[in-house]
Amino acid sequence: xxxxxxxxxxxxxxxxxxxxxxxxDIQSDVAPKGLNEDIIRxxxxxxxxxxxxxxxxxxxxxxxxxVSHEEPxxxxxxxxxxxxxxxxxxxxxxxMKGAEGLDEVDPELVEAFNKLGIPIDEQKKxxxxxxxxxxxSVSVATTLQETLNKLGIIFCSFSEAVQKHPDLVxxxxxxxxxxxxxxxxxxxxxxxxxxxxAYVPPGVRCPVELMTYFRINTEGTGQFERTLIIxxxxxxxxxxxxxxxxxxxxxxxxxxxxxxxxxxNAEIKYSTLQNWYPGDKDGKGxxxxxxxKRGKAAGVNSKISWTQxxxxxxxxxxxxxxxxxxxxSVGEFYSVALVNNYQQADTGTKMIHIGSNTRSTIVAKGxxxxxxQNTYRGLVKIMPSAAGARNFTRCDSxxxxxxxxxxxxxxxxxxxxxxxxEHEASTSKVSEDQLFYLMQRGISEENAQHMIINxxxxxxxxxxxxxxxxxxxxxLKVSLEGAIG
Amino acid sequence: xxxxxxxRNQPLLEVRNLHVSAGGVEILKGLDLSVNLGAxxxxxxxxxxxxxxxxxxxxxxxxxxxxxxxxxxxxxxLLAMAPDERAxxxxxxxxxYPVELPxxxxxxxxxxxxxxxxxxxxxxxxxxxxxxxLHEEKAGEVEMDPDLIKRSVNEGFSGGEKKRNxxxxxxxxxxxxxxxxxxxxxxxxxxxxxxxRGVNKFRSPSKAIVxxxxxxxxxxxxxxxxxxxxxxxxxVKSGGSELAHELESKGYEWVKKTVQSGSxxxx
Numbered sequence: 001x002x003x004x005x006x007x008x009x010x011x012x013x014x015x016x017x018x019x020x021x022x023x024x025d026i027q028s029d030v031a032p033k034g035l036n037e038d039i040i041r042x043x044x045x046x047x048x049x050x051x052x053x054x055x056x057x058x059x060x061x062x063x064x065x066x067v068s069h070e071e072p073x074x075x076x077x078x079x080x081x082x083x084x085x086x087x088x089x090x091x092x093x094x095x096m097k098g099a100e101g102l103d104e105v106d107p108e109l110v111e112a113f114n115k116l117g118i119p120i121d122e123q124k125k126x127x128x129x130x131x132x133x134x135x136x137s138v139s140v141a142t143t144l145q146e147t148l149n150k151l152g153i154i155f156c157s158f159s160e161a162v163q164k165h166p167d168l169v170x171x172x173x174x175x176x177x178x179x180x181x182x183x184x185x186x187x188x189x190x191x192x193x194x195x196x197x198a199y200v201p202p203g204v205r206c207p208v209e210l211m212t213y214f215r216i217n218t219e220g221t222g223q224f225e226r227t228l229i230i231x232x233x234x235x236x237x238x239x240x241x242x243x244x245x246x247x248x249x250x251x252x253x254x255x256x257x258x259x260x261x262x263x264x265n266a267e268i269k270y271s272t273l274q275n276w277y278p279g280d281k282d283g284k285g286x287x288x289x290x291x292x293k294r295g296k297a298a299g300v301n302s303k304i305s306w307t308q309x310x311x312x313x314x315x316x317x318x319x320x321x322x323x324x325x326x327x328x329s330v331g332e333f334y335s336v337a338l339v340n341n342y343q344q345a346d347t348g349t350k351m352i353h354i355g356s357n358t359r360s361t362i363v364a365k366g367x368x369x370x371x372x373q374n375t376y377r378g379l380v381k382i383m384p385s386a387a388g389a390r391n392f393t394r395c396d397s398x399x400x401x402x403x404x405x406x407x408x409x410x411x412x413x414x415x416x417x418x419x420x421x422e423h424e425a426s427t428s429k430v431s432e433d434q435l436f437y438l439m440q441r442g443i444s445e446e447n448a449q450h451m452i453i454n455x456x457x458x459x460x461x462x463x464x465x466x467x468x469x470x471x472x473x474x475x476l477k478v479s480l481e482g483a484i485g
Numbered sequence: 486x487x488x489x490x491x492x493r494n495q496p497l498l499e500v501r502n503l504h505v506s507a508g509g510v511e512i513l514k515g516l517d518l519s520v521n522l523g524a525x526x527x528x529x530x531x532x533x534x535x536x537x538x539x540x541x542x543x544x545x546x547x548x549x550x551x552x553x554x555x556x557x558x559x560x561x562x563l564l565a566m567a568p569d570e571r572a573x574x575x576x577x578x579x580x581x582y583p584v585e586l587p588x589x590x591x592x593x594x595x596x597x598x599x600x601x602x603x604x605x606x607x608x609x610x611x612x613x614x615x616x617x618x619l620h621e622e623k624a625g626e627v628e629m630d631p632d633l634i635k636r637s638v639n640e641g642f643s644g645g646e647k648k649r650n651x652x653x654x655x656x657x658x659x660x661x662x663x664x665x666x667x668x669x670x671x672x673x674x675x676x677x678x679x680x681x682r683g684v685n686k687f688r689s690p691s692k693a694i695v696x697x698x699x700x701x702x703x704x705x706x707x708x709x710x711x712x713x714x715x716x717x718x719x720x721v722k723s724g725g726s727e728l729a730h731e732l733e734s735k736g737y738e739w740v741k742k743t744v745q746s747g748s749x750x751x752x
Contacts, residue, residue, distance in 0.1 A: 436546050437584040441598035441654065442572035442605070451597065455588030455637065 030221070031090035037061065040190055043090050047159050047193075052170060060179035060189030071183050071290070075346035076375040076407060077315045079251075079288060087253060089191045091221040132157060132196045132212045144208060153237075154199040155210050158226055161197035168199055172230055176259040176296045176323070184255040184317075185292040188224045192257065195225035200235040200266075209465055211240040214256075222253040229259070231266035233299065238269040240468060251314060252277075256291045264299030264326065269307070271464050275475055276312035281370075283342025286314025293320035294350070297329035297358075305332035306349065307463040309472040311479040314343060319377065321350030324358035324386070331360040334460040336472070338479055339372025339404070348378035348409075353386035353419070362393040363459050368404035369480055375407040382419040389419040397427040398456050400480070450477050495560055497522050497693045498543075498662055504553035505535075505542050512538045514718035515554070520662070523690040527704055527729060528697045530715035531737045536697040537581055539715070540664040543695075544578035545571050558662070572598075573605035575661030579651040579668050586638035591650070594638050595620070595657060602658050623656045627683045645676035652683040663687065665696040669703035681706030701733035714740050 031042055040061055044054040071082070132155065148155050154165060161169050179189035196212040214225060231237050254276060260268050270293075279286025289312070295304035306320040322331030333349035351360035366374040380391045397406035408425055430452050438448035454461070454473050461469045498520040505513040512535045520526055530536050542549050543556065545568030556563040563571060586594065600610050611619065624631045627649045639647050648668055655663055665684070669677055684707050688694065696707065704712075704726065712728040713720045716737065721744045722728065732740065 431584075432547060433584050434586055436568060437580065437586070438594070438598075439567070439569040440544050440572050440578050440580075441594070441658065442569055442601040443597050444569050444601070445567075447597065447601075448569075451589050451594065452586065455586055458588035458637075 029090075029092045030088050033088050034085045035061075035087070035089055035191065039089055043191060043193060046090065046092070047162070049162055050166060052166075053162055056173070056179070057190050057192075060186050061191075063180050064183070064186035064190055067180070067186075075317050075377070076373065076409075077317060077344040077346050079315055082253065082288070084187075087222045089222060089224070090193055092193075132210075147208065148206075151204050151206070152201040153204060153206055154197065156197055158192070158195040158197050158228065161228075165197070165199070168230065169197070169228065172228055172259065172261055174259075176261060176294045177257050177292050181292060184290040185257050188226060188255050188257045188292070191222075192224045192226035195227045195256070196229075197227070198229045198237060198239065200231045200237045202233040202235060204232075204235045206235070206237040209238050209240050211242065213242045222255065224254075225256045227256070227258040228261075229268060229270070230261045231263065231268045231302075233263045234265045235263075236267045236269075238465065239271070240465065241270070241272045242275070251279075251285060252287045254287050254289050254291070254313075256293075258291070258293040258320075260295035260304055262295065262297050262299060262302035262304050262329075265301045266299060267303040267305075268295060269305045270295070270320075271468055272306075272308040272310070273468060273472055273475060274308065274310045274312050274316070278312045278343050278479070279314040279341065281341045283314065283371075286343070287312065289313035289316045289318065291316075291318040293318060294323065295321070295331070296323045297326055297331060297355075298323075299326040299329070300355075301328045302326050303330040303332075305330075305334070305463070307332075307334040307460060308336070308347075309457075309460070309464070309475065310335070310337040310345060310347060311475045313345075316343075316345040316347050318347050319350050319379075321352065321379075322360065323352045323354065324360065324389075325354045326358075327355040328357045328359075329355055330358070332463075333360075333362045333364070333378075334463045335364045335376075336367070336457045336460045336476070337364070337374055337376075338367040338476060339369065339374045340479055341370040341372065343370075344373045346375040346377055348376045350379040351381070351391060353380075353382045353389040353391070356386060357388040358386055359390045360392075362391070362395075364393075364395045365457050365460055366395070366397045366406050366408075367400070367453065367456070367476070367480075368397065368406045369400040371403045373405045373407070375409060377409045377411075379411040379413070380421065381411075382414045382416050382421075384415045386416050387418050389416060391419075391421050393421075393423045394459075395423075395425040396456065397425075398453065399427065399429050449480070453480065496520055496557075497559060498563075498695070499557040500539075500543075500554070501556070502554035503539075503542070503551065503556065505538055506550045506552055507538065507548060511552070512718055513542070516715075516718065516720060518695075518713065518720065520693045520695060522661075522693050524711065525688060525694040525696065525707065525709045526711045526713065527707075527709035527726075528695060528713045528715050528720075529699070529701070529729065529732060532699065534715045535718045536699075536715055537666050540578055540666040540695065540697055543571075543664055544568060544576060569601070572658075572660075573602055577655050577658060577660035577663045579648075579655055579663065579665045581666040581668075581670065583639045583642075583647040583651055585640045585642075587640055589638050591634040591636060591638050592620075595634070595654060598654070598658060619657060623653055626656060626686060627652050628679050629653050644671040645673065648672055648676065648680055649683075652680050652687075656683060656687055661692060663692065663694045665694065667698055668696070669698055669700065677703060678706060701729045704729045716741060716744070 031039055040057050044057060177185050179186055198210055200206050229239055262268050276287035276289055297304045304322045310316050324331050331351050337345045337347050339345050349362055362378060364376045366376055368374040376395045382389045395408045399406055406427055410423060412421060434452050435448050439445060453476055461472055464472055496519045500516055500518040503513050503516040528536055551564055596616060621631055629649045668680055708726050712724055712726060714722040722740050
């Protein structure tokens with residue numbers, strides 16, 4: 001077995017504290033730049049996909065070229081036109097070709113994930129977490145397979161699911177986010193390379209957290225992963241998603257799609273720590289994070305809960321929503337979005353109430369520092385069929401400094417008179433009085449700031465699994481370095 | 486003159502000719518005060534005389550400008566220290582208006598403060614069990630519901646709970662110099678007695694207390710060694726605990742008149 005090569009670090013020239021910014025020096029199999037039907041055939045061919053899968057991609061591509069002429073521009077974010085012909089739509093570590101087990105995975109890849117704190121080596125695996133590690137366009141390894149197999153839980157890369165579980169994939173792919181949904185969802189449907197797939201059979205409570213860790217490495221590559229999670233009747237699963245990218249001077253495009261389906265009495269808890277490279281302090285570089293995430297609480301008494309901590313990316317554009325179709329179904333959205341320097345975030349949720357007695361809760365916390373612009377945008381829609389529907393929304397904004405902005409854009413559409421809606425919103429600053437109070441008790445200014453900000457995020461952090469909550473709190477601290485004082 | 490003559494030791498706190506402005510207005514106009522270990526000083530004065538300014542400047546609150554004078558604490562220049570450093574060195578301010586910290590649990594806050602203070606004193610951090618025991622004991626002393634430790638700091642607390650929480654923090658953090666800024670204001674008689682008990686328990690030869698108040702009421706429960714009258718930014722009269730009673734019956738106008746007539750200044 002080859003000894004692991006040193007991972008080259010190119011962090012100094014960009015002068016940033018983003019500690020996940022290293023580049024892994026590895027040979028990659030990349031597609032030529034540009035997008036056309038041939039590229040889609042190439043991607044599909046690399047994955048040895050069945051014809052139905054290629055057809056689905058091509059349908060999406062044709063829709064994208066003919067119907068979706070350009071990106072949605074209604075969000076409060078600014079970016080120059082993206083040249084979609086200047087992006088690579090496929091990149092895979094060469095060593096991954098035909099790797100059957102982790103023994104055959106390039107040690108450098110294993111090391112890259114170790115360095116990110118995500119060991120994929122079975123001996124070092126995280127307790128209580130099964131990890132699917134995605135590097136550029138492909139899944140590198142999925143851990144804890146045996147434990148999951150015993151319970152009939154399927155957790156694998158999307159590509160593997162297409163091969164081994166085609167019926168499930170065909171049944172649910174595009175059932176929540178159709179290929180016509182929006183510009184980025186269409187693009188993703190055409191070119192998605194990999195992602196995670198999970199299926200939890202009826203009555204099974206998944207005993208471990210399922211986690212996917214996404215890593216963009218190759219320069220000029222877009223990342224278009226696709227995740228599909230199905231919780232069958234009476235099942236439960238908690239899924240975690242983490243992401244980082246090297247520091248690059250150019251922008252990188254990330255356009256993912258996540259679809260969740262919860263059948264009768266099933267529950268899905270989906271947690272994200274999004275820490276893509278945010279760009280430098282002058283706003284150079286950084287990931288464009290244009291993501292479509294949606295869950296369908298399809299069955300009676302089903303529940304889908306989104307928790308997100310968004311600290312990274314130059315631009316974040318995402319609205320993880322829930323279609324509350326089953327009677328008595330529950331949708332939740334807990335979010336912390338932080339912008340610093342020149343980051344922009346336009347994020348929120350969509351709660352579409354269809355079934356009767358459906359309930360949704362939205363708690364969104366926005367933190368703006370530096371020149372950051374932070375927008376909460378959310379839709380709560382009560383359809384005529386949703387008798388007795390209830391929604392509670394709370395949006396809080398915290399401002400640090402004088403140059404940043406916080407914006408709240410709630411859309412509320414009620415078409416059933418029995419619905420009950422509550423909306424609360426606040427905007428505040430970290431006050432001198434609070435800082436002085438903490439410091440008067442001996443706590444350093446830095447820690448005092450951190451405590452106040454953590455306190456502000458409490459209602460969201462408490463929804464995260466414990467270890468993820470600790471990491472989220474640390475991420476906020478690192479992301480705000482230099483913004484305070 | 487005052488406390489200094491009682492012992493040959495260096496005073497714990499020495500305020501010399503302190504001039505302080507806020508927003509361009511001079512509030513303290515040459516204040517002198519000397520506080521020894523073991524002593525309780527009450528500073529009384531009408532509204533706007535500069536009482537709270539004094540305690541806040543000593544604790545290091547921003548927004549005040551010291552234009553003249555100096556403050557020595559244990560022989561060191563107190564004004565050169567950052568607020569958190571002063572706190573770790575043993576200066577504690579019980580706030581007149583304790584601040585609410587949404588989402589910051591009392592437990593997390595008090596532990597972080599105690600860890601910082603203990604580390605500075607070269608002591609080990611307390612284990613969860615040790616901390617719980619200490620907290621339970623001290624909460625009992627001020628008749629504070631121990632469950633409040635799970636709540637956000639001061640959020641939704643009654644006026645009395647907030648003040649008791651200040652005294653609880655004081656007894657847990659075990660400072661050397663306690664500055665009590667109108668701790669009696671807004672308290673009913675029961676809460677006042679509880680708070681006073683906490684302060685009396687804290688009182689010891691190794692501590693010093695500077696208690697600022699508008700009313701004599703709290704001094705029925707905490708007997709000061711020294712009483713100072715602060716008017717228009719200066720201490721115009723000092724005496725023993727009997728001075729507080731005299732003030733209560735004769736009012737601040739009486740002091741102003743005696744000062745103006747030139748008699749009995751400074752005692």
